[in-house]
Amino acid sequence: MSGPRILAIESSCDETAAAVVRGFEVESSVVASQVEVHARFGGVVPELASRHHLGAVVPVVRGALRIAGADLSSIDALGVTAGPGLVGALLVGVQMARGLAAVTGLPLFGVHHMEGHIASAFLGDTVDGVRRAPEPFAPHVALLVSGGHTELVRVDGFGQYEILGATRDDAAGEAYDKVAKLLGLGYPGGPVIDRLAAEGNPDAIAFPRAMLTKKHNFEFSFSGLKTAVLVHTERNGMPRSRVELADICASFQAAVVDVLTRKARRACRALGVSRLHVVGGVSANRGLRARLEQVAIRDGLTLRVPPLRYCGDNAAMIGAAAAARMLAGAPPVVELHTSRAIDDPRIRLTGESS
Ligand code: KG4
Ligand code: ZN
Numbered sequence: 312m313s314g315p316r317i318l319a320i321e322s323s324c325d326e327t328a329a330a331v332v333r334g335f336e337v338e339s340s341v342v343a344s345q346v347e348v349h350a351r352f353g354g355v356v357p358e359l360a361s362r363h364h365l366g367a368v369v370p371v372v373r374g375a376l377r378i379a380g381a382d383l384s385s386i387d388a389l390g391v392t393a394g395p396g397l398v399g400a401l402l403v404g405v406q407m408a409r410g411l412a413a414v415t416g417l418p419l420f421g422v423h424h425m426e427g428h429i430a431s432a433f434l435g436d437t438v439d440g441v442r443r444a445p446e447p448f449a450p451h452v453a454l455l456v457s458g459g460h461t462e463l464v465r466v467d468g469f470g471q472y473e474i475l476g477a478t479r480d481d482a483a484g485e486a487y488d489k490v491a492k493l494l495g496l497g498y499p500g501g502p503v504i505d506r507l508a509a510e511g512n513p514d515a516i517a518f519p520r521a522m523l524t525k526k527h528n529f530e531f532s533f534s535g536l537k538t539a540v541l542v543h544t545e546r547n548g549m550p551r552s553r554v555e556l557a558d559i560c561a562s563f564q565a566a567v568v569d570v571l572t573r574k575a576r577r578a579c580r581a582l583g584v585s586r587l588h589v590v591g592g593v594s595a596n597r598g599l600r601a602r603l604e605q606v607a608i609r610d611g612l613t614l615r616v617p618p619l620r621y622c623g624d625n626a627a628m629i630g631a632a633a634a635a636r637m638l639a640g641a642p643p644v645v646e647l648h649t650s651r652a653i654d655d656p657r658i659r660l661t662g663e664s665s
Contacts, residue, residue, distance in 0.1 A: 313333050313334040313335070313336050314332075314333055314334020314335065314336075314634045314635075314638060315333070315334065315387035315388055315634050315637050315638070316331065316332070316333050316338075316381070316385060316386055316387045316388075317331070317332050317333075317386065317387065317388050317389065317390050317420075317630040317631075317633050317634050317637075318330075318331055318372070318375065318376065318381070318383070318386045318389050318390070318411070318630070319331075319332065319389070319390035319391065319422075319626040319627070319629040319630030319633055320368070320371075320372065320389075320390070320391045320392070320404040320407055320408050320626055320629070321391075321392045321404060321424075321427070321624055321625060321626040321628075321629045322364045322368065322392065322396075322400050322401060322403050322404030322405075323392045323394065323395070323396025323397065323400060323401050323404075323424050323624065324355060324360065324396055324397060324400060324458070324459075324624060325344065325345040325346065325348070325349055325355045325360050325363075325400075325624075326342050326343065326344050326345065326623065326624040326625070327342075327343040327345070327363070327364045327367035327368055327371050327403075327404075328340070328341060328342040328343070328371065328624060328625050328626035328629075329341050329368075329371045329372040329374070329375035329376075329626045330375050330625065330626035330627040330629070330630045331375050331376065331378075331379035331381050331386070331630070332434075332627055332630035332631050332634060333634075334631070334634045334635075334638075335430070335433045335434055335435055335631045335634070335635075336434075336435050337434055337435070337627045337630075337631075338378075338379035338380075338381065339374075339375045339376075339377075339378035339379035339381075340375070340620070340621075340625050340626065340627040341371050341374040341375045341378065341626075342371075342623075342624070342625050342626075343367040343370075343371050345359075345360060345363045346498070346499065348360075348363055349498060350497055350498050352498075353492045353497070353498050354488065354492070354498055355397070357397045357399055357400065358399065360397055360399070360400045361397070361399035361400050361402070361403060364400055364403035364404065365403055368403055368404065368407045369407070372407065372411075375626070383411070383415050383417075386415070386417060387417070387637075388417055388418045388419070388420060388633060388634075388637050388643065389408050389411055389412055389415075389417050389418070389419040389420070389633070390408075390419070390420045390421075390422050390626075390629050390630050390632065390633025390634070390636075391404050391405055391407075391408035391419065391420075391421060391422065391629065391633075391645060392404055392405075392421075392422055392423075392424050392427060392626075392629050393405060393421030393422060393423065393645050393646060393647050394423065394424065394647050395423075395424055395425075395459065396424055396459075398647070401647060405421075405645060405647065408645070409645065418637070418643035419643050419645055420633040420636045420637060420641065420643050420644075420645075421644060421645035421646055421647075422629045422632045422633050422636070423632075423653055424624075424629075425455055425457075425460055425462070425591075425653045426470075426472075426632045426653060427628040427629040427631075427632045428455055428457065428590040428591045428628060429453050429455070429464070429466060429472075429588070429590060429632070429653075430628045430629075430631040430632040430635065431590050431617040431621045431622070431625070431627070431628035431631070432453075432588040432589075432590050432615045432616065432617050433448065433615075433631065434617060434618075434621050434627055434628065434631055448466075448468055448469045448635065449586055450465075450466060450467050450468065450584065450586065451466050451584060451586035451587065451588050451615075452464070452465060452466070452475075452575065452578045452579050452582060452584050452586070452587050452588070453465075453466050453587075453588045453589075453590060454571060454574075454575045454578075454587065454588070454589045454590070454594075455590055455591050456482070456483045456484065456571060456589065456590075456591045456592070456593035456594055456599075457482060457483075457484050457591030457592045457593060458482060458484035458485055458488065458499070458592055459482055459484070459485070460477070460478075460482050460591065461477065461478040461482045461483045461484075461531045461533070461571075461593075462474055462475075462476070462477040462478070462653070463475040463476050463477075463529045463574060463575065463578045464653060464654070465578075465582060465584070466588075469635045469636075469639055470635075470636070470639060470641070472653045472654045473654055474652060474653065474654045475529040475578050475582075476528065476529025476530040476531065476574070476578075477530060477531070477652075478530070478531040478532060478533060479530055479531065479532045480532055480533060480534035481532075481533040481534045481537060482533070483531070483533060483567055483571065483593045484499075484501055484591070484592050484593045485533070486533035486534075486536060486537050486567065487499070487500040487501040487504055487567070487593070488500040488501070489537050490504065490537055490540050490563055491503055491504055493537075493540060493541055493544065494540075494544070494549070494550070494556065494559065494560075495549070499592075501592060501593060501595070501596065502595070504560045504563065504564060505564065505595075505596050505597055505598065507553075507556060507557045507560035507561070508557070508560040508561040508563075508564040508565075508598055509561075509597065509598070510553070510554075510557040510561070511554070511556075511557030511558040511559070511560055511561030511562070512557075512558050512561055512562070513561040513562055513564070513565035514562070514565070515558035515559075515561065515562050516543060516558065516559060516562035517562070518536055518539050518540065518543075518562050518563055518565075518566040519535055519536055519539055519566065520566050520569050520570050520573075521533070521535050521536065521570065522570070523570065523573060523574075526577060526581075527577075527581060529574055529577070529578050531570065531571075531574065533567070536563065536566055536567070540559065540563055543559065544559075564596070564598050565598070567599075568596070568598050568599045568602050569602075571589075571593075571599060572599070572602050572603060572606055575587055575589070575603075575606075576606055576610060576612075579610070579612055580610075585611065585612055585613055586612070586613045586615070587603070587607065587612045587613070587614050587615070588614075588615045588616070589603060589614070589615075589616050590616070590617055590622070591622065592622055592623045592624070593622075594616050594617065594622045595619050595622035595623065600616055603616070
């Protein structure tokens with residue numbers, strides 16, 4: 312037995328997701344993406360996101376149960392993302408989960424979205440026919456890189472988080488999305504810039520690497536980099552060829568990857584921690600993953616990044632975090648935490664109020 316069987320729901324932004332997990336082992340993970348809905352607006356439109364979650368949430372939950380071969384009577388508990396995120400979007404998942412809890416009597420655990428991403432590095436499944444053994448929640452430094460967050464967090468155990476540094480302005484994923492918009496590449500920006508960067512010269516343009524001078528500063532800033540790309544296009548005009556475009560993307564990505572990797576290494580060194588986990592949507596980035604692997608070998612770090620399917624938003628990570636909360640004896644409560652940081656005392660395993 313590898314933990315309680317959890318049905319989990321995630322709806323914090325533009326993905327409606329449901330999953331069935333046993334502890335950290337994934338039995339099903341269904342994600343209905345709204346990317347096409349928001350693409351034409353160049354970013355997520357909150358009202359549209361809520362409406363599409365309303366339409367998708369029931370089929371997605373049914374799909375997750377069906378794929379896992381589960382029915383509600385075989386589930387031990389429910390999990391749901393309780394924030395941070397878009398309030399209207401979150402409420403769709405939260406109210407669905409509350410409804411299920413009311414009719415089944417199952418305990419319902421609210422999960423902080425970023426705690427879900429932290430849990431994603433531990434997920435195991437049999438999707439490829441290969442079982443990845445779920446590991447215990449070992450102490451590590453987590454680099455959380457998504458559309459809304461860029462943070463270095465010291466993780467001493469489940470529920471024990473200390474933020475070492477966060478972004479002062481844009482998150483890394485947000486910088487990708489804004490630069491893509493500026494270059495006319497659509498939304499979301501990460502995957503398309505990542506693809507173009509692979510064709511370009513990362514040394515073509517010397518874009519700035521912010522906040523690298525102080526050794527023990529683990530904060531980030533990406534808005535200057537975004538402005539530097541804008542200034543470059545104002546001075547030189549918009550790229551006239553695919554080569555020029557690829558060079559801008561490669562040089563931008565090199566700056567992001569450089570800063571993220573260097574700060575993560577420094578944090579591991581300063582804390583004397585040899586495990587580095589990189590999670591969140593941006594952890595799917597090929598350039599970042601390749602560079603991290605090099606650094607891990609050079610510095611003797613144990614690197615963990617989730618499989619690509621669990622980098623972006625999904626409910627399997629929320630289920631795993633809910634399972635861990637349940638096993639740790641946390642009370643089953645759902646408290647919306649839209650802007651609360653992950654090291655807030657109220658996120659800890661005890662002392663929450665409903
Ligand atoms: O974790 P996530 O799915 O949602 C949030 O919690 O924000 O992250 C979404 C972000 C978006 O900004 C998207 O552009 C970025 O992750 N992203 C990437 C890549 N794939 C997604 N950024 C860089 N390279 C990628 N391959
Ligand atoms: Zn996320």
